Each structure stands twice: as C-alpha cells, then as structure tokens.
Amino acid sequence: MSALKKEKKYTPEEYLALEEKAEYRSEYLDGYIFKMAGGTEAHITISFNAAKIFADKLRGKCRAYPSEMKVWVEKVGTFFYPDVTVVCGERKFYKGRRDIVENPILLIEVLSESTKEYDKNDKFLIYQNLESFQEYVLISQNQPAVQQYIRQTDGTWRYKATIGLNSEVTFESVETTISLSEIFDLVEFETEE
Structure with a gap:
C-alpha cells in the first residue's frame, strides 16, 4: 500500500x-x-470463489459482497475494500450509501506478498474497532491454507489454521463449513522445481 x-x-x-x-x-x-495494487489471477479467482460460495450458502440469512463493497471503520476514520465482506441481519450503510457497510460480521482478505503483513497486523487491529466484527479470515494464494481469527465472548481472539485441499474450514460467525477445494477451485499453485 x-x-x-x-x-x-x-x-x-x-x-x-x-x-x-x-x-x-x-x-x-x-x-x-x-x-x-492490482491482484494476481490466483487472488482474483480465490476472492471470486469465496464471495460466490458465501453468497450461495448464506442466501436468505446473510449477504456476501465481493471486493467492490467498502467497509467504514468510524472509530479510526478508515475505508477499506476487503476481498469479501459478510453482513448478517440488518445492513448499516455509511450515510445511506449502499456501497459502504459499517457492520460486517466476517471479513476475508486474500493475502498478497506486498500487503500480507499489513493485512495480518495493522488492518486486523483496525477492523477490531467494529462492534459487529466476529471473524477475520486470511486466505493464502500460494498454498491451500486458511487462517481464522474468531472473537470470543470475553473479547479475545482465537486463532485457527486449516491447510490442505482435502480439508474443511468452519466459519463460526456464520455457522458454515466449506471445503478448501471449493475455495481454491481453478487455482494453479506454482510448484518448486
């Protein structure tokens, strides 16, 4: 950035x-x-897959938005574009603008080499200022791996990692389980020679 x-x-x-x-x-x-920065083919594919999977699985319960939806963090005065934003229940829009939400429950970032440390640290700390925010998901584009941070009732965050295309990951904030093979569908990982 x-x-x-x-x-x-x-x-x-x-x-x-x-x-x-x-x-x-x-x-x-x-x-x-x-x-x-612009995204790689893997980044774009993973983001698309995740947004579509959540939109399909949560239909009627929650809304999943692709990266065009901005998130406003009022306490910090910040607008971000997460790769996927999930809002459950009533949506709260920034000043009535329907392209900016203020109450996501789950946010997903597909990690890029240039921003992964920022996404894991600074951005995560900023997102924690959102009262509605319950789960932060970081998806690798270099290997089939998903990292999750889940807010606990005492306000702390529990870390969970899921690795491997044959694995399944449960998104606790929306009570949904998805296989990594779905998230990484059509992604070609570079192999070391």
Whole structure:
C-alpha cells in the first residue's frame, strides 16, 4: 500500500468524491489515501470463489459482497475494500450509501506478498474497532491454507489454521463449513522445481 499524496489530508467526503472518478481503487486511513495494487489471477479467482460460495450458502440469512463493497471503520476514520465482506441481519450503510457497510460480521482478505503483513497486523487491529466484527479470515494464494481469527465472548481472539485441499474450514460467525477445494477451485499453485 503506497500513499497517493502523503502531504495532503483528505476528509472522508473528499476521498469518496475522488474515489468515484478514479481509474483505480484506493483505501482511506486517517485522512490519507493509499492506492491499491492490482491482484494476481490466483487472488482474483480465490476472492471470486469465496464471495460466490458465501453468497450461495448464506442466501436468505446473510449477504456476501465481493471486493467492490467498502467497509467504514468510524472509530479510526478508515475505508477499506476487503476481498469479501459478510453482513448478517440488518445492513448499516455509511450515510445511506449502499456501497459502504459499517457492520460486517466476517471479513476475508486474500493475502498478497506486498500487503500480507499489513493485512495480518495493522488492518486486523483496525477492523477490531467494529462492534459487529466476529471473524477475520486470511486466505493464502500460494498454498491451500486458511487462517481464522474468531472473537470470543470475553473479547479475545482465537486463532485457527486449516491447510490442505482435502480439508474443511468452519466459519463460526456464520455457522458454515466449506471445503478448501471449493475455495481454491481453478487455482494453479506454482510448484518448486
């Protein structure tokens, strides 16, 4: 993630106005705008698969959105584009805008080399400011592996990792089990020679 114009701070409204006209997507953090990098074929395929699987499995109960849906974290003044956003029950939209939600229960990020440490650490800490947020999922694009952080009743987070195409992962926040072979369908992993 690289700052677009570090010297100038923008209001949320200025960011949103710029974002509507921009040729690329960017995220907003503490008044600064950060250009997002493009995704690889594996990243795009995994994101699509996950959004479609959740949309199909949660139909009528929750809504799953692909990466075009922004998430607003009010306490930190941040707009992010998670790869998949799941909202259950009534949706709360930022100032009535139907492209920005404020109450996700589950967020998924497909890890990229350039942002994986940021996604695992800083972004996760920011997302924790959302009261509705119950589960954070990090999906590798280099191997069939899923990492989960699940909020406990005492406010702590439990870590769980699932590895291997023959494995299944249970998403506790939405009570749904999915095989890794579904998530990684059509993904070609690079093999070491």
